[in-house]
Amino acid sequence: MLEVLDLSCRRGDRLLFSGLGFELPAHxxxxxxxxxxxGKTTLLRALCGLLQPDAGVIRWRGExxxxxxxxxxxxxxxxxxxxxxxxxxxxxxxxxxxxxLDQDPVTDAVIIAALAQIGLAGFEDLPTRMLxxxxxxxxxxxxxxxxxxxxxxxxxxxxxxxxxxxxLLEALIAGQVASGGAVVLTTHQEVALTQGEIRRLDLGxxxxx
Amino acid sequence: MLKVFWCILTxxxxxxxxxxxDVLTTLFFFVIVxxxxxxxxxxxxxxxxxxxxxxxxxxxxxASMLALERLFAADYDDGTLxxxxxxxxxxxLLVLAKVVAHWLLTGLPLVxxxxxxxxxxxxxxxxxxxxxxxxxxxxxxxxxxxxxGAALTLGLRGGGILLSLLILPLYIPVLVYGAGAVSxxxxxxxxxxxYFSLLGAFLVAALILAPPASAAAxxxxxE
Numbered sequence: 331m332l333e334v335l336d337l338s339c340r341r342g343d344r345l346l347f348s349g350l351g352f353e354l355p356a357h358x359x360x361x362x363x364x365x366x367x368x369g370k371t372t373l374l375r376a377l378c379g380l381l382q383p384d385a386g387v388i389r390w391r392g393e394x395x396x397x398x399x400x401x402x403x404x405x406x407x408x409x410x411x412x413x414x415x416x417x418x419x420x421x422x423x424x425x426x427x428x429x430x431l432d433q434d435p436v437t438d439a440v441i442i443a444a445l446a447q448i449g450l451a452g453f454e455d456l457p458t459r460m461l462x463x464x465x466x467x468x469x470x471x472x473x474x475x476x477x478x479x480x481x482x483x484x485x486x487x488x489x490x491x492x493x494x495x496x497x498l499l500e501a502l503i504a505g506q507v508a509s510g511g512a513v514v515l516t517t518h519q520e521v522a523l524t525q526g527e528i529r530r531l532d533l534g535x536x537x538x539x
Numbered sequence: 540m541l542k543v544f545w546c547i548l549t550x551x552x553x554x555x556x557x558x559x560x561d562v563l564t565t566l567f568f569f570v571i572v573x574x575x576x577x578x579x580x581x582x583x584x585x586x587x588x589x590x591x592x593x594x595x596x597x598x599x600x601x602a603s604m605l606a607l608e609r610l611f612a613a614d615y616d617d618g619t620l621x622x623x624x625x626x627x628x629x630x631x632l633l634v635l636a637k638v639v640a641h642w643l644l645t646g647l648p649l650v651x652x653x654x655x656x657x658x659x660x661x662x663x664x665x666x667x668x669x670x671x672x673x674x675x676x677x678x679x680x681x682x683x684x685x686x687x688g689a690a691l692t693l694g695l696r697g698g699g700i701l702l703s704l705l706i707l708p709l710y711i712p713v714l715v716y717g718a719g720a721v722s723x724x725x726x727x728x729x730x731x732x733x734y735f736s737l738l739g740a741f742l743v744a745a746l747i748l749a750p751p752a753s754a755a756a757x758x759x760x761x762e
Contacts (some may be wrong), residue, residue, distance in 0.1 A: 378625055379625070380624060380761055380762070381761075381762050382620060398626045400628065400629065403625045403626065404627030405627075406625060406627075408621065408622075409620055410621055411618070411755060412616075412617055412618025412621065413617065413618055413619075414618035414619050414622040415617065415619070416550070416617060416619060418553075418554050418557045419550070419553065419554065423550075423553070426546075427547075427550050428622065430542060430546040431546070431622065431623070431626035431627075431628060432627070433627070433628070435542075443586050457557075465645075478747065538703070
């Protein structure tokens with residue numbers, strides 16, 4: 331589904347990686363590994379088009395993503411370091427906005443069920459600023475339950491989560507891979523899958539210029 | 540399309556209503572700046588009548604400037620802006636929704652309170668009406684143009700000052716014709732028509748050109 335050819339990115343004067351290439355078919359999880367500062371987040375941001383790579387092509391179903399534009403964005407779910415939820419809105423309102431933006435409108439009952447599944451039953455009407463760090467992250471992760479996007483790009487999704495939530499998230503990722511989606515993920519912990527394939531990509535320390 | 544526009548519009552208005560201070564500071568800033576002038580220059584009627592239109596417009600310019608910084612900054616800080624960029628919707632449409640919400644919250648209150656402000660300058664009722672109409676046409680242009688600057692200076696340190704330097708010069712045409720319309724209406728009401736045509740033209744041009752420009756600027760700022 332996703333194909334990367336000869337990708338290179340730099341931040342300021344520092345070349346983070348170059349000549350990077352990989353392929354990500356359906357039913358696959360790509361685990362991007364590397365030390366702090368090795369360019370994991372940069373790679374993920376480049377993959378979803380938030381950042382222009384210096385060179386290289388990213389293809390989605392055979393077409394360069396620069397030409398697909400919004401069509402590619404609709405097939406993609408990005409989960410970054412920032413949760414992307416509004417502190418003054420309730421969990422329900424946040425997810426309602428996210429669902430409308432993804433253009434798959436869902437009923438409030440579905441959202442409440444998703445929040446309950448992620449362990450936030452009874453918190454749906456509370457502004458998210460009243461929630462703890464981990465709970466905010468859970469609200470953001472509820473998007474994964476609602477999402478129909480075939481490609482998930484997750485940047486350190488496991489931070490600030492307790493063991494229950496980690497298990498739940500692992501199950502969600504496994505479900506996505508099993509149902510024919512693709513997942514790109516950075517994390518410092520090991521991930522296990524019951525179905526599908528795990529590929530690993532190691533980003534080395536930045537080459538000295 | 541319309542649904543997404545409406546969704547962002549209501550989201551921003553809900554957010555602002557939950558944090559009313561942000562909206563009220565802009566309005567109070569406008570009221571205070573306009574009220575300071577009569578206190579400073581004295582109560583001579585003719586002088587105030589001459590100064591009034593310009594002062595109200597400059598205050599409106601500064602007030603809308605004040606609110607602009609927050610247009611994208613909050614969304615940038617909590618990561619919702621990233622999500623807007625990746626939503627798979629035309630970004631200009633989302634930007635337009637945000638700007639419309641911003642105008643409803645910061646521009647429209649200025650239009651509504653303008654008659655009260657104009658009374659301090661003993662403007663004629665007809666001049667007050669012209670001022671309201673001119674503000675109603677002009678302040679959306681300020682919000683639209685300002686959105687480009689807000690997008691360009693997003694995430695920069697000291698972005699607020701830079702934003703003023705970048706955007707205030709672009710506000711000059713709106714100021715000239717907006718204040719001009721009010722000044723002319725004191726003499727002859729029929730002469731205001733070209734001023735309104737020009738303000739309307741600015742508004743149409745800004746409506747068409749500003750959202751894509753802001754969207755492009757946002758993409759650059761997010762890198």
